Amino acid sequence: MTGDAHHLLPSATPVTLIGIDGHPVADSGRTFPSDADLRRALASLITARRLNDQAYALVRQGRLAVYPSSHGQEACQVAAAQVLDDGDWLFPTYRDTVAAVGRGVDPVEALTLLKGDWHCGWDPYEHRVAPHATPLATQLPHAVGVAHAARLRGEPTVVMALCGDGGTSEGDFHEALNFAAVLRAPVVFLIQNNEYAISVPLARQTAAPSLAYKGIGYGIPGERVDGNDVAALLTVLGEAVARARDGEGPQLVEAHTYRMQAHTNADDATRYRTDAEVEAWVERDPITRLTRHLDLPAAEMAAMADEAEQVAAHLRDGLNRDIEPDPARLFADVYATPTPQLREQQAQLADELAREGALG
Amino acid sequence: MTHEKLTMAQALNRALRDAMAEDDTVVVFGEDVGALGGVFRVTDGLTAEFGEDRCFDTPLAESGIVGVAVGMAMNGMRPVVEMQFDAFAYPAFEQIVSHVAKMRNRTRGRVALPMVIRIPYAGGIGGVEHHCDSSESYYAHTPGLHVVAPSTPGDAYTLLRESIASPDPVVFLEPKKLYWAKEEVQLTPVSSSGRAMEGRETEARLTPASSSGRAVEGHETEAHLTPASSSGRAVAGHEAEARLTPVSSIGRAVVRREGTDATLIAYGPSVPVALEAAEVADREGRSLQVVDLRSIVPFDDETVCAAVRSTGRAVVVAEASGFASVSSEIVARVTERCFHSLAAPIRRVSGFDIPYPPPKYEHLHLPGVDRILDAVDDLQWEES
Ligand SMILES: Cc1ncc(C[n+]2csc(CCOP(=O)(O)OP(=O)(O)O)c2C)c(N)n1
Ligand SMILES: [Mg+2]
Numbered sequence: 058m059t060g061d062a063h064h065l066l067p068s069a070t071p072v073t074l075i076g077i078d079g080h081p082v083a084d085s086g087r088t089f090p091s092d093a094d095l096r097r098a099l100a101s102l103i104t105a106r107r108l109n110d111q112a113y114a115l116v117r118q119g120r121l122a123v124y125p126s127s128h129g130q131e132a133c134q135v136a137a138a139q140v141l142d143d144g145d146w147l148f149p150t151y152r153d154t155v156a157a158v159g160r161g162v163d164p165v166e167a168l169t170l171l172k173g174d175w176h177c178g179w180d181p182y183e184h185r186v187a188p189h190a191t192p193l194a195t196q197l198p199h200a201v202g203v204a205h206a207a208r209l210r211g212e213p214t215v216v217m218a219l220c221g222d223g224g225t226s227e228g229d230f231h232e233a234l235n236f237a238a239v240l241r242a243p244v245v246f247l248i249q250n251n252e253y254a255i256s257v258p259l260a261r262q263t264a265a266p267s268l269a270y271k272g273i274g275y276g277i278p279g280e281r282v283d284g285n286d287v288a289a290l291l292t293v294l295g296e297a298v299a300r301a302r303d304g305e306g307p308q309l310v311e312a313h314t315y316r317m318q319a320h321t322n323a324d325d326a327t328r329y330r331t332d333a334e335v336e337a338w339v340e341r342d343p344i345t346r347l348t349r350h351l352d353l354p355a356a357e358m359a360a361m362a363d364e365a366e367q368v369a370a371h372l373r374d375g376l377n378r379d380i381e382p383d384p385a386r387l388f389a390d391v392y393a394t395p396t397p398q399l400r401e402q403q404a405q406l407a408d409e410l411a412r413e414g415a416l417g
Numbered sequence: 418m419t420h421e422k423l424t425m426a427q428a429l430n431r432a433l434r435d436a437m438a439e440d441d442t443v444v445v446f447g448e449d450v451g452a453l454g455g456v457f458r459v460t461d462g463l464t465a466e467f468g469e470d471r472c473f474d475t476p477l478a479e480s481g482i483v484g485v486a487v488g489m490a491m492n493g494m495r496p497v498v499e500m501q502f503d504a505f506a507y508p509a510f511e512q513i514v515s516h517v518a519k520m521r522n523r524t525r526g527r528v529a530l531p532m533v534i535r536i537p538y539a540g541g542i543g544g545v546e547h548h549c550d551s552s553e554s555y556y557a558h559t560p561g562l563h564v565v566a567p568s569t570p571g572d573a574y575t576l577l578r579e580s581i582a583s584p585d586p587v588v589f590l591e592p593k594k595l596y597w598a599k600e601e602v603q604l605t606p607v608s609s610s611g612r613a614m615e616g617r618e619t620e621a622r623l624t625p626a627s628s629s630g631r632a633v634e635g636h637e638t639e640a641h642l643t644p645a646s647s648s649g650r651a652v653a654g655h656e657a658e659a660r661l662t663p664v665s666s667i668g669r670a671v672v673r674r675e676g677t678d679a680t681l682i683a684y685g686p687s688v689p690v691a692l693e694a695a696e697v698a699d700r701e702g703r704s705l706q707v708v709d710l711r712s713i714v715p716f717d718d719e720t721v722c723a724a725v726r727s728t729g730r731a732v733v734v735a736e737a738s739g740f741a742s743v744s745s746e747i748v749a750r751v752t753e754r755c756f757h758s759l760a761a762p763i764r765r766v767s768g769f770d771i772p773y774p775p776p777k778y779e780h781l782h783l784p785g786v787d788r789i790l791d792a793v794d795d796l797q798w799e800e801s
Contacts, residue, residue, distance in 0.1 A: 122545060122776055173776035176546050191547045192505060193477060226476035228508060256453035257474045329452040382777045391771050398740065402769045406781060409788065 064278060067269035071281040071313045074288040077340055079349025090291040092351075098135055098287045099351060100361045102344050105131040105155040107365035108164055111372050112154070112171075116322045120376040121171045125152045129285070129317030132343035133249045135159055136290035137217050140298050146216040148200040149189040152249070153219050160184045164368060165375030174380050193224040197233030197246065201307075204242040215243045215301045217294075223254025225268055231275075237307035238275040244307045245297045246277075249284060251316035256329040272309035284314030285343040288350070315341075384410060419604045426596040428570035429459045429535075431604060432577035433497065437467050440495065443581060445472040447482055447499030447535075456501055457537055457596050479509040483534065487516050490530040495581055503538040504547035510555070517586045518561030533580045533587045538566075539686040539736050541594035541783060543776040549593075550773055551737035553685075556588040557713045557746070564713040565667055566590040566685030571602045572666060572711055579665050587667070592686035668715035672724060676706030679730035679793055682721060682747055684710035687734040687784060694734075694789040705793065713743055718754060725751050726758040730796040732766060734784050739767035761797035 073082050074089060081089065090098075109128045115121045127134055130152070138159025141147065149157050154167045161184040169178020170189075177188035187203075190196035200218035207214035224230055225248060237244045248268050252259050265271060269279030282293040290312060297308035315338040319326040326335075348358070388395055388403040395403070423431065437443045445463055447455075451474040454461030463472035475482050479500055486496035500506035506513075513534065520530045540549035556564045563585050567573040573591070580587035673688060674695050683691040688709045695705035708724045710717065725731045731751060735744040748763045766784040774782050 122543060170545055170775070173543065173545070175775050176772075191545070192507070223477040226478045226481070228478060228480055254448070254477050255456070256449045256451070257477065261474050262476050324456075328454070380777050382781065384778075384781055387769065387771055387774055387778055387781060396770070398770055406769075409791070413787075 062273055065273045065276065067267060067279040067281045067311070071283045071311075072289045072293055073283040073286050074292060075286050075346055075350045077346060079346055079352070081350075085289075087289070087292050088296075090288050090295075094139070094291055095288060095347065095351060096353070098132075098139060098291060099344075099347050099353075100364060101135040101139065101159055102131050102287065102347065103361045104365040104368050105135055105158070106344055107369045108155060108158060108372060111369040112168060113318070113322065115373070115376050121168060122173050123321045123323055124168075124171055125321045126318045127152050127155050129338065129342065130249055130251055130314045131155055132287040132290055132347075133247065133284045133312045133314055134219075136287055136294050137219060137247055140291060140295040141215065141217055142213075144185070144212065144214050145298070146185045146187065146200070146203050146214060148187045148196045148203075148216065148218045150193075150196065150219055150221060150224070151189055151191045152221065153189060156219065157184075157186045157189065160186045162186055163375075164372045168372070168376065172376055172380070174382075175386075194220055194227035194229040194233070196220075197224075197229055198236060200244050200246075201233050201237045201240065201242045204237070204244045204301075204307075205240050208241075208243065213302055215245065215298050217298070218244055218246050220246065220248050221254060222248060222250040222252070222259050222262055222268060223257065224248075225271055226254075226262055230271075234272065234275045234277055234307070234309070238277050241304070241306040243301035243304075245294065245301055246272075246307065246309045247294065248309070248311045249314055250311050251284075251314050253316050253320070253330070255320045255324065256326075258329075267311060269309060269311040272307075277307050277309050279309045279311065281311050281313065284312030285338075285341045285346065287343055287347055421602055421604060422599055423570050423574075423602045424597050424599045425567070425570045425573045425591070426457055426459050428574040428602050429577055429591065430461055430463075431602075432574045432581070433460065433463060434466065435604070436495075436497075436578060436581045437463065437471055440581075441471070442493055443495045443497060444470070444489065445497045445499070446475050446486075448475065448477055448501050450474060450499050455499060457591075457593070459535070459537075459591070459596075460499065479506055480512050483509040483512040483517060486532050486534075487512065487520065487530060490532040490586075491520075491528055495531050495533075497533040497535060497581060500534060500536045502544075502548045503536055503550040503552050506534070506536050506552065509534075513556070513562070513588070514559050518559045520561075521585070522561060529584050530586045531581075531584050533577070533583075533589050535577075535589045535591060537593045537596075538590045539592050539594065540773060540779060541592075541686055541736075543779065544593070545776065546773065549779075551735070551768065553588075553590055553713055554737060554742045557743050561586070562714060563587040563667060564590065565711060566592065566713060567711060568592065568595065568673075568683075568685055568688035568709050570598065570600045572671075572709075574602055574604060575666050576711065579667050583667065590685060594686055595689070598689075666711055668712050668717055670708050670710045670712070670717040670720040670724075672706060672720070673709045674705070674707040676704040676728065678704045678728060679732065679796055680706045680708060680724045680728045681732050681734055681789065681793075682708045682710065682725075682751075683734040684713060684743075686736055690784060690786065691734045691789065694786045694793075697786055698790060698793065701790075703793065710747075716746075716750070718750060721747070722751060722754045725755045725763075729758050729760040730793075731759075731763045732789060732792045732796070733763065734789055735765075735767045736783060737768055738770045739765050740770045742767060761795070764792040764795055766792045 109126045112124045116124045134156035162179045166178040200216045204216040269281045272279035450460040451464045486498045489496045539551045681691040691707045698705045733744045733747045744765045
């Protein structure tokens with residue numbers, strides 16, 4: 058054990074590779090992602106934004122119960138998905154629909170829960186995306202467990218575990234970091250610091266210089282990255298994933314971003330922040346920035362917009378289909394084999410519905 | 418005494434304000450309770466009115482919230498903490514079960530914890546997972562905790578005032594689907610004298626439940642609030658206890674509707690459903706009495722058993738899963754006490770023994786009027 062913690066310290070300012078004006082930042086000292094990677098990221102970002110806005114609209118039309126939008130945070134989620142290999146895992150929160158879609162989850166499946174149909178709409182094993190967690194930070198120890206099991210099984214898996222700034226205050230966050238460090242589990246913890254936990258600003262959440270410092274006490278290196286710069290995210294997260302895969306243990310990355318919309322459509326953000334504060338983040342928009350930087354021909358941009366439009370249409374169609382709840386589903390999958398009591402209750406419900414049907 | 422038409426959320430807000438105004442050891446904290454006023458606006462305006470020291474947002478950690486409340490209660494304060502939703506109280510479970518519930522016992526009565534844990538609870542609002550749990554059994558099963566659940570704005574006000582004044586910790590369950598229900602509420606006058614005990618005698622009138630004058634003292638309640646000593650130190654435990662008027666809504670069930678054929682026993686979110694079932698039954702020629710527990714712990718055996726004996730038949734209605742639940746406890750204890758008055762076994766209508774289902778399935782799960790009336794039909798009527 059060494060007393061020197063310097064290698065664990067994050068940089069004083071977040072890593073940025075592309076400035077707001079779209080130009081590369083001079084002397085970043087970091088690897089710049091390839092053009093192909095950036096183009097892929099731009100296409101994903103455009104689709105992600107379209108999905109966020111489509112989902113928001115679907116709430117207004119009553120097709121979704123609620124939607125926690127990641128409008129403005131798409132770069133974090135796109136990069137988190139893009140740096141993973143097929144065999145890796147993603148552990149998302151309720152705000153990370155776009156990251157799950159980035160892993161290949163069908164957007165309609167990704168929003169099944171919020172549509173009110175079932176708790177998790179996708180098969181977690183299919184794309185190696187865990188069911189998204191709503192109880193804050195509770196998914197993080199699971200991520201450590203999956204990573205540790207992979208190591209024991211000799212698999213080269215890395216786990217990307219997502220969490221919000223507010224979630225870092227929960228005990229599970231700290232236990233997960235400590236376990237990961239002690240077990241040297243290949244986990245990358247990505248904190249999307251969007252400045253708010255519902256109404257509570259970061260300043261009330263922590264007195265630390267930055268959330269990236271949360272790793273130090275556990276022996277985990279922390280990095281800070283501009284969460285609206287997808288190039289910086291691809292580099293920082295990509296390198297963190299590579300280190301974890303190489304057996305260097307867990308990594309902590311804090312992405313500085315901003316929640317451009319209310320917590321969910323049910324929230325009234327005017328009660329706790331000013332429009333001016335939100336406006337100030339508009340110029341830092343991740344899509345504008347990357348679009349400026351790549352400066353692609355109009356035809357290529359149009360193709361990306363088309364692709365996004367198709368995904369949005371698919372989402373609309375999927376969510377506009379009405380659900381006919383299957384009563385038997387209520388009792389399925391509570392246990393591997395239903396208890397006698399559940400079978401009795403299922404029969405009771407079937408009987409009620411049959412009598413109702415006979416009346417109607 | 419003032420009268421106002423208030424929603425349950427507003428009545429709770431008034432209870433907090435009045436308690437904070439009367440006693441400056443009352444402090445409110447939790448997630449988003451400050452500027453936002455809580456996600457259900459129950460703490461709306463409290464920070465503005467009383468300042469950040471009296472109502473404040475905490476870091477996002479339920480175990481921390483409850484644990485810090487324990488310490489504050491040990492040191493002369495009366496914390497009222499908010500868990501944002503039922504299922505988000507679980508990180509605090511260790512603190513609640515191992516410390517909140519046991520402090521008095523572990524210290525041979527030396528350390529009392531006059532604190533309230535407010536929890537918006539239960540379903541019926543189309544909420545997604547983790548926002549609809551009926552978690553009362555966990556708390557009711559833990560000795561040392563009082564557990565209450567109002568079903569009307571009037572009771573919400575009175576029960577919260579009494580919970581804050583209580584020398585024991587109270588788990589205060591607020592049925593989410595009733596937050597917006599409105600009724601005329603009689604508010605306890607706020608003493609102007611401030612700290613003097615004499616000035617704090619308060620009278621809280623509950624919403625009258627029946628006109629027939631059934632023996633339910635809980636109709637009219639007098640609650641004396643616990644004083645804070647002038648030094649601000651914890652007097653909470655012992656002294657306060659002696660001064661609390663024994664007759665209060667905590668521990669008192671109330672008959673919400675008179676009836677002669679069978680008794681529906683309900684609490685919290687199930688009370689309006691039971692009342693609706695009684696209304697429908699009435700049209701079908703059957704007279705159902707409805708008892709609202711209000712308080713799960715302490716449990717009012719006297720009122721509940723008197724009611725059941727008067728009709729000889731009973732159905733317990735509760736949203737929570739039935740297995741090993743508050744509803745099974747009610748059936749057990751009422752059967753033990755009223756066996757010879759019963760014409761039929763007591764029936765239960767509860768949620769199924771499944772995780773709370775998604776919104777589109779909720780209506781199949783929750784006890785509804787038809788399911789209640791089916792159970793009533795099953796109470797062996799042939800001889801009558
Ligand atoms: C254990 C727990 N407590 C409370 C909540 C209620 N809640 C949902 S989201 C949220 C804020 C989370 O903030 P943050 O972690 O910053 O994530 P963001 O919503 O900003 O993405 C709260 C308090 C919850 N989901 N889980
Ligand atoms: Mg946040």
